[in-house]
Amino acid sequence: MLSDTKETGGSTVENNSQVKAHYDALLGRTYTWMMGGASTNFEENRKFFDLHGLRPPTVDAKALDLGCGSGFQAIPLLELGYAVIAIDMSADLLQELKGHKEALARKVSGQSPLPSLTLIEGDILRLRALLPSDALASVDLAVCMGDTLTHLQSTAQVQSLVKNAVSFLKPGGTLILHFRDLTRHLEGTDRFLPCRTDENNIFTCVLEYEEAQETFLDGRDKEDRFVLINDLLYTRPDASAPWTFKKSQYKKLEVPPEEVLKMMQDAGMDTSFHPLAFGVVAVMGRKKP
Ligand SMILES: C[S@@+](CC[C@H](N)C(=O)[O-])C[C@H]1O[C@@H](n2cnc3c(N)ncnc32)[C@H](O)[C@@H]1O
Structure with missing residues (x-):
């Protein structure tokens, strides 16, 4: 089903302005749908x-x-x-x-x-x-x-x-x-979250915890810990169109x-x-x- 794809919109998000970039690139237009309407x-x-x-x-x-x-x-x-x-x-x-x-x-x-x-x-x-x-x-x-x-x-x-x-x-x-409360970590494949799917959209989120990826954390406060959120969206305008793959990531704070x-x-x-x-x-x- 997903073989006919092209890839757009990758970005790595590292500070507040890049949280905005993530919403501008991917999440802003899908957020309400992804959350269930x-x-x-x-x-x-x-x-x-x-x-x-x-x-x-x-x-x-x-x-x-x-x-x-x-x-x-x-x-x-x-x-x-x-x-x-x-x-x-x-x-x-x-x-x-x-x-x-x-x-x-x-x-x-x-x-x-x-x-x-x-x-x-x-x-x-x-x-x-x-x-x-x-x-x-x-x-x-x-x-x-x-x-x-x-x-x-x-x-x-x-x-x-x-x-x-x-x-x-x-x-x-x-x-x-x-x-x-992101201090409560998910483990293994539980980190792969199927957020929402319909006929023309498949939204999945993958979480990576600080221990798994130290390098994206440059410039953080020493005490603070983060989760890298990878949002992955397959989307198409209708059933006759090819799938487009969009991906974007940002970090969330463990509070x-x-x-x-x-x-x-x-x-x-x-x-x-x-x-x-x-x-x-x-x-x-x-x-x-
Ligand atoms: C997960 S959504 C929650 C939105 C809404 N409160 C809800 O329950 O659906 C997070 C929102 O916070 C906004 N946001 C994140 N950091 C922000 C900041 N520093 N200043 C203003 N808005 C911010 C994002 O643009 C996004 O709309």
């Missing part, structure tokens, strides 16, 4: 926010979505009544989120108007530059969900993100960091959940820890008054 993920996050009682505390409540992607969290937050500021470095995914917001606006037209959605293309590590200074201490809920955190390139970057996100929260505001808990506590938060399915965890903090 928008509706499934909107529904999953509606349930998550409901389970944790994250309704907007006031009519003008504000949420910050850090690494929003195509809006798996931003859309449910808008539905709940939050005005959302959504930041991402992928133009493709922000464009897709804009489309989901427009579809939602059409769906609810005639009912109460949707709160605002502000889209910002930029690096979540530069929050202070991206947001106006009067946004400090004005946000009710900040989320960095769906494994965005592991895209950062050092524990120091995670710490900086936590500190900055907390500075934009009101006292009593909530921060949710939701990510895969120990207990360190994230400590970072939040050090930033002045009361915290709670929620282990979820498939090694995913949610670390939640409430900013002390």
Whole structure:
């Protein structure tokens, strides 16, 4: 089936700008499909926010979505009544989120108007530059969900993100960091993950841990450990066309959940820890008054 292929789009990704290159080259246009589609993920996050009682505390409540992607969290937050500021470095995914917001606006037209959605293309590590200074201490809920955190390139970057996100929260505001605990290694052929397949697309991901490949880690912090993510996509426009093979790789940070808990506590938060399915965890903090 896969014999008639050509190869395009190889890239090696070594820092934040190369994470962006990876999304621009391959993942941005396939991310939502690869994750099982928008509706499934909107529904999953509606349930998550409901389970944790994250309704907007006031009519003008504000949420910050850090690494929003195509809006798996931003859309449910808008539905709940939050005005959302959504930041991402992928133009493709922000464009897709804009489309989901427009579809939602059409769906609810005639009912109460949707709160605002502000889209910002930029690096979540530069929050202070991206947001106006009067946004400090004005946000009710900040989320960095769906494994965005592991895209950062050092524990120091995670710490900086936590500190900055907390500075934009009101006292009593909530921060949710939701990510895969990559410190729990898969072994052998379990590292080959069939992400999603349909008639015209086959998406597979292969994980390589630090021990297996020391050379891609130049310039890292000594303490930090990484997983090299190899995304492999066979795709064709329709059944009569030849398959095209696209490949791209980037590294993800092993972020120990207990360190994230400590970072939040050090930033002045009361915290709670929620282990979820498939090694995913949610670390939640409430900013002390
Ligand atoms: C795995 S996706 C998660 C997206 C969304 N939160 C979700 O649950 O589907 C990670 C997202 O983070 C974005 N991202 C990664 N590092 C970033 C950074 N430093 N600044 C802004 N966006 C970043 C990527 O472009 C991508 O959209």
